[in-house]
Amino acid sequence: MRKHRTSEQWQALVDQQHDSGLSATQFCKQQDIGYASFCNWRKRLSDQPAGEAPGSDDASFLDLSSLMDASSSSGAGWNIVLSLGNGVELRLSQNG
Incomplete structure (x- = not known):
């Protein structure tokens, strides 16, 4: 068996x-x-x-507020890519 x-x-x-x-x-x-x-x-x-x-299966969190603060002072936007596996990606962008 x-x-x-x-x-x-x-x-x-x-x-x-x-x-x-x-x-x-x-x-x-x-x-x-x-x-x-x-x-x-x-x-x-x-x-x-x-x-x-x-x-x-426990969820975890990443605080991205520091990225938003840094990008507003430098004028540069942010780009975040979350790779979910099997070729699936979630892309977040902010324009200047």
């Missing part, structure tokens, strides 16, 4: 493999884990930005 694991469980397995000193192939055989699944999850988890927990 196939076992479904959460991203946190996969992260724990990736960490265990790293700490074990075993190759991924050896570790997967020892733990009875599919090698391809392990490699896919290891890549997926390593692609996450630092400090972001796997599967984290």
Whole structure:
């Protein structure tokens, strides 16, 4: 029967493999884990930005008021690009 694991469980397995000193192939055989699944999850988890927990859905905010204050004094507008993944971007601009 196939076992479904959460991203946190996969992260724990990736960490265990790293700490074990075993190759991924050896570790997967020892733990009875599919090698391809392990490699896919290891890549997926390593692609996450630092400090972001796997599967984290918590919202975070960035105070942009300092950008608006700086742009009004210098006369230069601001341009903000928010990359949402899968090639989707949100672009905010202000003209002088």
